[in-house]
Amino acid sequence: MRNLTHRLPQERRIVTALPGPASTELAQRCSSSVGRAISPSTPGYMVDGDGGVLVDADGNSFIDLASGIAVTSVGASDEKVVEAIREAAGHFTHTAFMSTPYESYVQVAEKLNEIAPGDHDKRSVLFSTGAEAVENAVKISRAYTGKSGVVVMDRAYHGRTNLTMAMTAKNRPYKSGFGPFASDVTRVPMSYPVRDGLTGEGAAARAIYQMEKEVGPENIACVVAEPVQGEGGFIVPAEGFLPAIAAWCRANDVVFVADEIQAGMCRTGDWFAVNHENVVPDLMTTAKGIAGGMPLSAVTGRAEIMDAPGVGTLGGTYSGNPVACAAAVAALDQMESQDLAARARGIEQIIREELEPLTSTGRVAEVRGRGAMVAVELIDADGNPDAALTGSVVTACLAQGVLVLSCGMDGNVLRLLPPLVIDEALLREGLGVIADAVRTTVGQGAVNA
Template sequence: MINTARRGGPSLPQRRVLRTELPGPRSRELLQRKTAAVAAGVGITLPVFVQAAGGGVVVDVDDNVLIDLGSGIAVTTIGNSAPAVVAAVTDQIVRFSHTCFMITPYSGYVEVAEELNRLTPGDHAKATALFNSGAEAVENAIKIARRHTGRPAVVAFDHAYHGRTNLTMALTAKVQPYKDGFGPFAPEIYRVPASYPLRDGLSGEQAAERAIGMIEKQIGADHLAAMIIEPIQGEGGFVVPAPGFLSALAGWAGDHGVVFIADEIQTGFARTGDLFACEHEGVVPDLITTAKGIAGGLPLSAVTGRAEIMNSVHVGGLGGTYGGSPVACAAALAALRTYVDQELTRRARELESIILAELSGLRDDPRVGEIRGRGAMIGLEIVDPDGRPDPELTGRIVAAVHAQGVILLTCGSFGNVIRLLPPLTIPDDLLREALGVLRGAFRTA
């Protein structure tokens, strides 16, 4: 048995080990307790209960060691229990755990804001506000844009995912499971087509012209406060827009006084091979929302943007009891320095090369409509013989991978995209082993 109860992070052996079927007996016992105690609406992708994690592995309570290609949905980008984060959090929690920045402030919040102002795209004056979750960051970005412009309307895009609160559900495109039965939703949210090259065949300029035409006809620029978009759509299917789409939208928004918001909650912090995905096309957003990988696994999010926009909100209009928790801020400072000091954008590009090389044989598989993405954010769209989304086959492939001890996630508006989100700390050989399991699942599914 592997004694992992007091051990995690990079000290864990970086190898896949299956000691029981998945889930094992202890996980099955905990699953029964979960069913009895936890609200039924809280689902589980892979019912193995975790006792330790680090590098590229997760260890369950039955001492199975699984390869992690999910990173807690792009959160543990620098690895679970990264040493710098553990040290920073330990030091902070000993000194104090909470005061509320709005009551008696502390330096960690200011330092995180300074780092985000420095690292996010653009050399203009910026300001930052900190919150708890990605949805909270998005909601506050919309508040700020509406306050700044004095306009009510907001544009989101097909296949978008922005959160689970009432306002962010309105921004999110997918009904099931995120919106079904939870309405009515916040008003003045409008949806236009995104660029989806596999499905629409349009150039970036053509897709932008289509979206802008709908905005001008159905909403009117004078009524529009903000346009919010994921530079690479996450839950919607890891959809990479055609070149020129984002820059055309940002240019139109700038010409019409519309706040252009880049939702970098999943794409941010080296995930795509750039520190932020919008940098790939040289797009400088007015506001940028971040979360997930910002704090090495602790809950923290941020809105960063042009100082004149951020500072248009009255004193007291932004905040929250736990927003910018001192412990989360300590973790974020350690994580942000790790991204820069360890050149993790370069590491993400290395992982991209490995993934694409290992999966190159699947490009000719008729069941794979497209392999797309950037850095350590790669998706495989699974289709039927007619090229239509095939969620059933996707589910069988992923189930076969799970049974072999590899944590893998799906996404997509039609549930037919396999998404790869390995931590950037995963060893090359472990990643190759996991991708070999995935290739094998295509042979047997």
């Protein structure tokens, strides 16, 4: 995998105890000024980042296998993205597109319409966060169909607003104590091959039966699904599941919404995860990697569906901020010119090469995922989800200067989301730390496979 040019040294470097004194002081300030509900998972306070590294206030350099939760796919300070932000902010930081429009919003919409699956006429609208995009996809679906029901998958994650909390499956830390939630949301089973043993068609038939019997297609406005589930555990549905669900939606006047917020923007080795099975959604939500770290999200879809809501019914004060749009234009160009989709496929190959041998420990159920969105599911000796082992591995990796996240309904999944611009040597070094941490934690010693 060809190395790219980076501003910072691409190295893992731990020079203080973690956290160091500067980060410790910042943590103390945080505890006395920031609400406790916001609780950072790593002790270091970051001051710089580039390529595949983040540097904290004490000079410790971490290998970044998180990308700000799949956001900084082009790196945390891509030169062209930074320059686009400077240029845009030098003219104006905000005008509100709904009242005084600007070209960069239109440019982003044009590009999303171009790269979205399907050759039909498309439209896009921009927002600020992923949850906003999901909510507006539901609003658009309801306006188009005249129906109200929303169907989501088990283990789904769609956001933290009231409606998206209802759509999100995991109780803690996202939902507990925050109800009542929005109504008319039904959850059906997703394909989870390592656990349910079903083919894609079989898993789809199970979900469709439940939709037909518990809700009825005449009441369903949309089915919202992540083509690769994120917080739910990086679950890749069995081949055939998504096409069957999309076909059922088309046959029953139900809008099929692909939530590509985490899996999209080259993350899984193509512009969008649905492309892997040639699924063409009616609507698609994007965010995270779209703008190189700036807050931006979008709904893109069939023109006749997107234009169903009345004039002036969608939007928001900050929706499609001009600086974020300028960053998105640059980030999308970098994804294309650097062929980051191909890099994501190369990253997957390297991850599998380094981590699939861990299945021999008996404590790794599988290594799964697509592109640079790969999970390692950890289990105990009896085959049950092992959240304690997962937490220990995450902690051990952090102590060695590697940032890795966990996820899953049972908290037993390591999720790997490296920047798509990470150098191969740095990636392999980080993966080696993970492999050693797993072997050490399960008591087999840090030895090579």
